[in-house]
Amino acid sequence: xxxxxxxxxxxxxxxxxxxxxxxxxxxxxxxxxxxxxxxxxxxxxxxxxxxxxxxxxxxxxxxxxxxxxxxxxxxxxxxxxxxxxxxxxxxxxxxxxxxxxxxxxxxxxxxxxxxxxxxxxxxxxxxxxxxxxxxxxxxxxxxxxxxxxxxxxxxxxxxxxxxxxxxxxxxxxxxxxxxxxxxxxx
Amino acid sequence: xxxxxxxxxxxxxxxxxxxxxxxxxxxxxxxxxxxxxxxxxxxxxxxxxxxxxxxxxxxxxxxxxxxxxxxxxxxxxxxxxxxxxxxxxxxxxxxxxxxxxxxxxxxxxxxxxxxxxxxxxxxxxxxxxxxxxxxxxxxxxxxxxxxxxxxxxxxxxxxxxxxxxxxxxxxxxxxxxxxxxxxxxxxxxxxx
Numbered sequence: 001x002x003x004x005x006x007x008x009x010x011x012x013x014x015x016x017x018x019x020x021x022x023x024x025x026x027x028x029x030x031x032x033x034x035x036x037x038x039x040x041x042x043x044x045x046x047x048x049x050x051x052x053x054x055x056x057x058x059x060x061x062x063x064x065x066x067x068x069x070x071x072x073x074x075x076x077x078x079x080x081x082x083x084x085x086x087x088x089x090x091x092x093x094x095x096x097x098x099x100x101x102x103x104x105x106x107x108x109x110x111x112x113x114x115x116x117x118x119x120x121x122x123x124x125x126x127x128x129x130x131x132x133x134x135x136x137x138x139x140x141x142x143x144x145x146x147x148x149x150x151x152x153x154x155x156x157x158x159x160x161x162x163x164x165x166x167x168x169x170x171x172x173x174x175x176x177x178x179x180x181x182x183x184x185x186x
Numbered sequence: 187x188x189x190x191x192x193x194x195x196x197x198x199x200x201x202x203x204x205x206x207x208x209x210x211x212x213x214x215x216x217x218x219x220x221x222x223x224x225x226x227x228x229x230x231x232x233x234x235x236x237x238x239x240x241x242x243x244x245x246x247x248x249x250x251x252x253x254x255x256x257x258x259x260x261x262x263x264x265x266x267x268x269x270x271x272x273x274x275x276x277x278x279x280x281x282x283x284x285x286x287x288x289x290x291x292x293x294x295x296x297x298x299x300x301x302x303x304x305x306x307x308x309x310x311x312x313x314x315x316x317x318x319x320x321x322x323x324x325x326x327x328x329x330x331x332x333x334x335x336x337x338x339x340x341x342x343x344x345x346x347x348x349x350x351x352x353x354x355x356x357x358x359x360x361x362x363x364x365x366x367x368x369x370x371x372x373x374x375x376x377x378x
Contacts, residue, residue, distance in 0.1 A: 065331070065332075069332075070329060070331070071323055071324075072320040072323070072324075106370065106374050109370055113305055113308060113363065113366060113367075116308065116309060117308050117312040117359060117363060120309045120313040121313060121315055121319075124315070124316030124320065125316040125317060125319060127317065128320040129320050131264070132321065132324070132334075133332070137261065137262060139261040140257070140261070140325075140335075141335070143333065167309070171306075171309060174305050175302060175305065177370075178301045178370060179298070181373040181377060182294060182301075184377050185294060185297075185373055185376035
């Protein structure tokens with residue numbers, strides 16, 4: 001009687017973990033997709049008055065900001081796209097995992113971890129360049145650009161935050177799998 | 187064939203097969219952690235010693251007037267984060283090397299803590315590498331869309347330091363991925 005009860009409980013908890021796993025993967029999929037789309041459609045054009053000398057009249061020059069002008073943002077978009085396609089593939093693969101002894105599960109943990117590293121490095125690069133855009137760097141005379149292109153910067157910030165949450169989702173996936181292994185181990 | 191194989195592996199006593207495998211994993215684990223310590227500390231030191239003073243023409247003045255300008259790692263928040271993260275990783279690798287050596291028969295809790303912390307440090311080192319690499323790339327190539335001029339043609343030694351530090355931390359990140367793979371496999375082997 002007791003054995004049957006504990007067995008039922010194990011089945012119940014493993015079903016709950018698989019449900020949680022699938023849900024996290026779907027959230028990660030949506031977050032990385034939205035982050036990639038937000039980065040891809042981010043474009044702003046402004047006319048900026050430039051006065052070269054006081055005698056010449058001020059020139060109005062159109063300035064455009066696009067994601068592919070900055071290599072860090074290109075890396076960010078590509079990483080998010082890879083993470084999106086990986087989470088779609090892993091969602092299918094995780095359906096096939098029946099027990100925690102399954103080899104597919106352990107491969108998924110390793111791949112999840114790699115994907116987390118990829119997303120976090122892309123976030124690090126995008127944030128570092130975003131901070132440069134926001135504050136500039138007076139030591140090497142890199143002027144800040146977010147006072148001119150506010151809309152572009154805000155949309156990029158939103159994309160970075162979404163992608164950061166996405167990488168935390170991947171971390172939770174790995175942590176959940178490790179905790180599950182720990183619970184089942186001797 | 188497989189069905190005849192399985193009972194034989196089950197029937198062999200676990201004490202015969204398990205210790206060599208565990209010892210092999212443990213030796214590899216300690217070796218990788220020592221390597222991680224070397225990589226992360228040298229990355230932090232190489233980044234910390236990146237400093238170069240050059241005579242640079244001042245904008246707005248004739249090019250014959252040159253003023254000494256210094257490039258140092260603490261001029262960029264990304265590089266400060268890099269040093270903090272890599273130093274923390276060095277400290278972590280010392281602690282976990284000692285833990286791996288001293289605790290010969292590892293308990294479940296230590297294995298769990300190692301596995302989780304390894305994953306956390308994968309994230310920390312990856313983000314530090316990304317941040318420093320992103321800024322270093324702009325320094326190397328510049329960006330004419332926002333008129334950020336490249337600086338590596340002036341500060342060549344400084345840029346070599348930054349590049350080596352980023353390469354070392356990339357190596358540290360790969361080591362950490364392998365380490366957490368080992369930690370996860372150790373847990374996986376203990377499954378009933």
